[in-house]
Amino acid sequence: MEVVDVNAHLHTPYSFSAFSGVVDALDRASAEGVKVVGINDFYSMDGYAEWVSEARNRKLYPLLGIEFISLNSEDQAAGLRVNDPGNPGRTYLSGKGMAYPVKLSGEPARQLEEVRGEANRQVAQMCGKVCGLFKSLGYDVDFDFEKIKATLTKGSVRERHLAKAIRLAVADLFSSESDQIAFYEKLFGGKALKSDIKDDAKVENEIRGNLLKASGAAFVPEDPKAFLPMATVRNIILAAGGIPTYPFLADDAKGGFTDFEGDLQKAASTLKERGFHSVEFITTRNSVEVLEQYSNYLWDNGFVVTFGSEHNTPAMEPIKLAARGGVDLTPRLKELNYYGACIVAAHQYLVAEGKQGWLDADGTPDLSRRDEFIALGDKLIKEQI
Numbered sequence: 001m002e003v004v005d006v007n008a009h010l011h012t013p014y015s016f017s018a019f020s021g022v023v024d025a026l027d028r029a030s031a032e033g034v035k036v037v038g039i040n041d042f043y044s045m046d047g048y049a050e051w052v053s054e055a056r057n058r059k060l061y062p063l064l065g066i067e068f069i070s071l072n073s074e075d076q077a078a079g080l081r082v083n084d085p086g087n088p089g090r091t092y093l094s095g096k097g098m099a100y101p102v103k104l105s106g107e108p109a110r111q112l113e114e115v116r117g118e119a120n121r122q123v124a125q126m127c128g129k130v131c132g133l134f135k136s137l138g139y140d141v142d143f144d145f146e147k148i149k150a151t152l153t154k155g156s157v158r159e160r161h162l163a164k165a166i167r168l169a170v171a172d173l174f175s176s177e178s179d180q181i182a183f184y185e186k187l188f189g190g191k192a193l194k195s196d197i198k199d200d201a202k203v204e205n206e207i208r209g210n211l212l213k214a215s216g217a218a219f220v221p222e223d224p225k226a227f228l229p230m231a232t233v234r235n236i237i238l239a240a241g242g243i244p245t246y247p248f249l250a251d252d253a254k255g256g257f258t259d260f261e262g263d264l265q266k267a268a269s270t271l272k273e274r275g276f277h278s279v280e281f282i283t284t285r286n287s288v289e290v291l292e293q294y295s296n297y298l299w300d301n302g303f304v305v306t307f308g309s310e311h312n313t314p315a316m317e318p319i320k321l322a323a324r325g326g327v328d329l330t331p332r333l334k335e336l337n338y339y340g341a342c343i344v345a346a347h348q349y350l351v352a353e354g355k356q357g358w359l360d361a362d363g364t365p366d367l368s369r370r371d372e373f374i375a376l377g378d379k380l381i382k383e384q385i
Contacts, residue, residue, distance in 0.1 A: 001378055003334050004385065006341040007319050008038035008063055009094070009247075009280060009308020012051070014154040015041035015067075016161060018201075018316045022050045025311070025319075030058045032320040035385045036341045038063035038308060040094060043116040044156045045102050045240070052100060061381045063344050064098040066242070068115070071227035081258040083249040088259075092247050093233050096278055096306065097348035097357065099241025108239035111232060116156060118226040120149075123157045129218035130166060130211070137186055141169050160314070162218075163208040167200060189217065201314035234275055238363050241351040243304065243344065245278040246271050251290040253324070264294060268301050275363050278304040278340075288323035288330060295336050302367050304358070306340035307333070342377025343370070349380055 011017045012025055019025040022039075029037050037060050039051040048064050055062035069092055075082055076089025084090040104112065124145040134141045143165055145157065152161045170187075174180045177197045184193040184203075188210045195202035211218045228236075234244040249258055261267050271279070279298050281291060291307075299305050307321050307329075321329055321337070329337070347357035358365050358373060 001374075002382075003331075003338040004035040004381070005033055005320055005334070006036040006038075006306070006337045007034050007308050007321055008036070008096070008306040008337070008341055008344065009040040009065065009282065009310055010038060010319070011041055011067075011310055011312035012039055012047050012154075013152075014039075014044045014047035015156045016153075016158040016312055018311045018314055022047060022054050026051075026054050026058055026060060029060060029319045032318060034060075034319050036061045036063060036338075036345070036381060037319075038065050038096070038306070038341075038344075040065035040067050040308065040310075042067050042069075042156060042158065042312075043112065043119065044154075045098060045104075046155055048098075048100050048102060056384065059385050061341075061345060061384050063096065063341060064100050064242075064348060065245075066095045066098060066237070066240070067247075068093045068095075068233045068236075069227055070230040070233040071224075072230045075260070080260055082260040083247055083258060085249065085252075085258055090227065091230055093230065093237070094245040094247055094280060095237035095240060095242030096245045096280075096304070097241070097243050097344040097351070098237075099351045100348070101352075102240065104236070104240040106239075108236045111228060112236055115226060115228050118223055120145075120157050122220050122222055122226060123159055123162055125220040126159065126162055126212060126218050129220065130162065133187065133211070133217050134169075137183075139173060141173070143169070159208060159212045160204065160312075163204040163212060164314070166207050166211070167204050187211070201316075204314045230274065234363070238359070241348075241357070243278045243347060243358055244276050244363060245280055245304075245306075246276045247280050247282065248294060250281060250286045250294055252285070255287075264297055268298060268303070271303075277302065277359070277363075277365050278306075280306045280308060282310050283307045283321045283323050283329065283333075284309060284317065286324055288327045288333070291323055291333055292330060295333060299336050299339075302365070304340045304343050304365075305336050306344065307337045339374050342374045342381065345377035345380050346373040349376070 082091040127143040350357040
């Protein structure tokens with residue numbers, strides 16, 4: 001079986017992205033020889049139609065995903081860091097192989113819309129605080145939430161959109177770079193800008209860190225309603241035809257792990273108990289050795305394994321995947337990523353046909369059919385690319 005390059009986790013402007021749009025993302029994927037591409041926006045399936053159409057136009061195979069931030073109250077009470085190293089209990093989750101056309105109605109659809117609305121409300125409150133901050137410095141700039149939503153987003157507003165709006169406003173106010181740098185120091189309460197003023201991505205990250213995060217002048221605490229319970233998120237993903245997926249943070253640059261992920265065997269067992277049989281890694285975070293260790297163990301224990309890059313910050317990185325430091329993925333890692341993508345593609349296809357996919361009604365896979373799903377996914381992918 002010929003293995004092709006896969007990136008199964010890419011954000012677009014339907015949430016927040018380094019890309020200017022879906023076309024930009026897919027043109028870059030095509031230019032880099034990545035043949036299987038997965039959209040994976042926060043709280044949004046709005047980009048699926050464009051993603052599918054534009055991927056087909058480029059002979060790429062589209063995978064359809066979604067991402068949530070959930071909360072496990074048991075882990076929170078225990079002070080257990082899961083895959084958010086700064087917030088015990090807070091847990092990022094993805095859905096893979098979601099049904100298309102989108103099928104989500106009733107209570108799951110209401111829950112998704114409510115949590116998306118809650119996230120937007122938090123940013124809307126931040127906009128008001130930013131307006132007040134600029135006014136206190138003598139500049140009457142209107143950071144209108146609806147305007148930001150209409151001009152910088154596809155509907156889901158993140159704090160990164162507000163950081164970009166602030167950077168653009170400062171550039172409009174001051175034509176010289178030295179004046180911009182001086183204003184940022186005032187805006188940051190006397191803290192000098194560390195980044196090159198020409199590096200938009202780094203400037204936006206500093207704006208976000210200094211103003212919009214905890215202790216920042218425009219910070220607004222997230223309402224607990226912004227985080228659905230892990231089990232609720234899993235149910236929404238299943239209701240939408242997808243495969244509930246746990247994104248591993250794995251090792252950081254210092255070789256450290258979160259409390260939950262440090263014991264791989266225990267983490268795998270707990271994930272199965274919670275109804276998760278699929279995992280993913282954002283490969284640039286991890287050493288190639290840890291990727292090999294974790295991916296092989298999880299695959300051998302029945303998990304679907306896929307890799308991605310996110311691209312959910314302003315920084316533009318390659319779409320073709322590599323481990324931390326730009327280290328090439330090994331042939332085995334590429335193989336596992338492709339096998340995982342094949343299973344997701346087969347599941348996505350079968351669910352769209354009204355048939356049972358990789359999971360049964362309770363969200364449990366039939367591992368005896370794994371080779372069958374890999375073969376079907378491989379056939380579907382190869383027919384399109």
